[in-house]
Structure formats: structure tokens, C-alpha cells
Amino acid sequence: MADEPGEKQQKLQSALQDYLGVRHIELVTNGHMALELALQAFGLHGQVITTPFTFLSTTLAILRSGLTPVFCDIDPETFNLDPTKVEALITPQTSAILAVHVYGTPCNVDAIQRLAAAHGLKVFYDAAHAFGVHLRGKGIGGYGDAACFSFHATKVFHTAEGGGICLPDADLAKRVAELRNFGIEDGSQQGTNAKMDELRAAMGLCNLRHIEEEISKRARAAARYRERLAGIEGIQLAPILTGVRPNFAYFPIVFHAHLFGASRDQIFDRLAACGIMARKYFYPLTSVLTKRSSRWETPVADAVSRNILCLPLYPDLSLNTVDKICNLILQSR
Numbered sequence: 331m332a333d334e335p336g337e338k339q340q341k342l343q344s345a346l347q348d349y350l351g352v353r354h355i356e357l358v359t360n361g362h363m364a365l366e367l368a369l370q371a372f373g374l375h376g377q378v379i380t381t382p383f384t385f386l387s388t389t390l391a392i393l394r395s396g397l398t399p400v401f402c403d404i405d406p407e408t409f410n411l412d413p414t415k416v417e418a419l420i421t422p423q424t425s426a427i428l429a430v431h432v433y434g435t436p437c438n439v440d441a442i443q444r445l446a447a448a449h450g451l452k453v454f455y456d457a458a459h460a461f462g463v464h465l466r467g468k469g470i471g472g473y474g475d476a477a478c479f480s481f482h483a484t485k486v487f488h489t490a491e492g493g494g495i496c497l498p499d500a501d502l503a504k505r506v507a508e509l510r511n512f513g514i515e516d517g518s519q520q521g522t523n524a525k526m527d528e529l530r531a532a533m534g535l536c537n538l539r540h541i542e543e544e545i546s547k548r549a550r551a552a553a554r555y556r557e558r559l560a561g562i563e564g565i566q567l568a569p570i571l572t573g574v575r576p577n578f579a580y581f582p583i584v585f586h587a588h589l590f591g592a593s594r595d596q597i598f599d600r601l602a603a604c605g606i607m608a609r610k611y612f613y614p615l616t617s618v619l620t621k622r623s624s625r626w627e628t629p630v631a632d633a634v635s636r637n638i639l640c641l642p643l644y645p646d647l648s649l650n651t652v653d654k655i656c657n658l659i660l661q662s663r
């Protein structure tokens with residue numbers, strides 16, 4: 331239809347292409363539909379190797395597209411899919427890898443690409459946490475056959491609800507645009523209604539004007555957390571990898587209770603009692619959505635999920651509050 335996409339949506343699309351440094355981004359109603367439409371545009375069959383250490387949406391997108399998730403364990407330092415464990419899970423039914431740039435930390439994209447090329451697999455990234463992240467000077471949305479962003483209100487950049495699919499291929503971008511609008515034009519694929527509306531696109535244009543300032547305010551709070559908590563025995567922080575421009579979306583910390591002297595759950599309760607809402611993110615693992623198979627044992631993801639806590643982090647978080655949170659954590663031992 332001639333009125334799709336609308337004027338604000340087109341403006342936001344081109345502003346995001348510039349900001350994210352990607353060839354094409356197609357805007358949709360939310361990050362979850364971005365994942366579903368990306369998988370569906372490629373007409374995949376069979377199994378998709380993925381991580382259980384993510385939000386439910388990643389696993390649900392696979393299931394709802396008629397595909398079977400196969401869970402691969404994660405790297406204990408980055409919390410991302412561990413490429414050294416992928417090969418053992420590949421079968422003749424495997425058609426793709428769907429990895430997540432967890433907490434905005436880029437996956438090992440080179441190793442994943444090598445595996446995909448060697449086995450003829452497509453590569454998808456759930457980049458819901460990674461808005462504005464760059465790897466080796468290139469926008470994170472430019473890696474893989476498709477990368478999906480969420481613009482939900484809880485994310486670094488938002489349109490209240492919204493999402494975007496980045497694709498290097500113009501024909502596939504067109505197919506995604508077709509799928510989000512019922513497949514009305516060519517009718518060759520059953521589409522859905524996943525359009526972004528003009529109100530949200532307008533909100534996105536406003537929010538995008540402030541994104542650099544928002545990220546630098548997040549960086550300030552994150553630096554204070556790091557200063558206070560780095561090097562403390564039993565506390566593990568997420569790495570800042572070389573060649574990465576981070577977005578400071580989250581401040582996850584893993585408590586090794588036997589070394590720190592208090593468990594994740596004890597710290598969560600202590601903070602909650604003082605009115606501070608940290609999040610057990612991601613707990614439980616998304617593999618609970620499927621029947622567990624012994625082939626999918628993921629001991630690293632299980633352990634991280636039981637011991638990780640995301641501390642409050644948002645642009646207007648004051649350094650005083652960061653200090654108060656750190657004091658509570660350090661006094662919990």
C-alpha cells in the first residue's frame with residue numbers, strides 16, 4: 331500500500347541507518363516480531379542453534395516460526411553463545427545459528443561466521459541489548475545475515491514499543507517489509523501485521539536526538555560501579571572487549587558466593603529490603619520452554635543464571651545512588 335511505510339517511519343528508518351551504520355533497517359512493531367520476521371523471511375526449516383541465556387522472546391521466535399531450538403552453552407566470561415560448542419550440535423537438520431549480543435557485549439562474530447560458512451548455515455543476531463554498539467568501527471547491526479533490535483521502553487533507545495531488522499541484502503529487506511504488512515503486495519508468503527505506527531516513529535525521532543547524551547550518562551554511572559566493584563574477590567564483572575564501543579545498557583555482576591561470602595539471592599533480598607530493585611536477568615533459562623534433552627546440557631549457562639544480578643543502570647542514576655548500592659553489596663558479606 332502506498333501509505334506504508336508512513337512519512338515519520340521513513341525518516342526514522344533513514345536516521346537509524348545512518349546512526350547504526352547499517353545498509354537496511356526495516357522497522358516493525360516490537361523486537362520480538364523483528365526476530366520472527368527475520369527467521370521467516372529466510373524460509374528456514376529444521377533446527378536453529380541458539381543460547382538459553384536470553385530473554386524468552388529469542389526462544390519463542392524460533393518456536394513460533396515452526397523451528398526447533400537447540401541450546402548451546404555460553405562462554406563464562408562474555409555470557410554469549412560459546413562458538414567452540416556449536417559444532418557438536420550441528421546435524422543435517424540445522425539451518426541457522428541465532429545468537430544474542432547479551433548485555434550489549436558483541437558475540438564472537440568471526441568464529442560464528444566461520445562455522446556458518448563451513449556448514450552452510452544462516453546467522454541471526456538478537457541485538458536487542460546492543461543498540462549503538464560498534465565492533466571494530468562497524469555497527470553491530472551489520473554482522474550476520476540479519477540482526478534484530480528492540481526499541482522497547484526498557485532499552486537504550488526506544489519508541490515505547492518498537493523494533494528493527496537490519497539486513498545487508500536489499501531483496502530480503504523488501505521481503506521483511508512485505509511480511510510486516512500482511513504480505514499484501516505479492517501474496518507469495520503469509521505475512522502478518524507488524525507495522526510500526528507513525529506515533530512511535532515520531533517518538534523515536536525525538537529520542538534519537540538525545541541518544542549520545544543518554545549513553546554518556548550511562549557510561550558515567552557504569553564507570554563508578556566498575557571503580558567500586560572491580561577486583562573484589564568473588565565478584566565478576568562483564569568484560570569490555572577490545573575494539574568495542576559499548577552502550578552501557580546493563581551492569582551485570584556475577585557473585586561467586588564461596589569467594590564473596592554472600593549469594594546472588596541474598597544480595598538481591600538485601601537490596602530489595604532497601605528499596606533497590608536489581609534484576610535476576612536471565613533467570614530462569616529459556617530452555618524451560620522446551621522439553622529438556624540431555625543433548626542440551628548447558629552447565630555454564632545454568633550457573634551464571636543462578637548467580638548473576640543486573641544492578642540498576644539508567645541515564646539519570648546518580649553517583650550517590652551508585653555508591654549507596656555498592657556499599658550495601660559490600661556490607662552484605
Ligand SMILES: *Cc1c(COP(=O)(O)O)cnc(C)c1O
Pocket residue numbers: 360361362363384385387388430456458459480481482491492493
Ligand atoms: C527486549 C528483548 C527482546 C524483545 O523485544 P521487545 O521489543 O520487548 O519485543 C528480545 N530479545 C532480548 C534479548 C530482549 O532483551
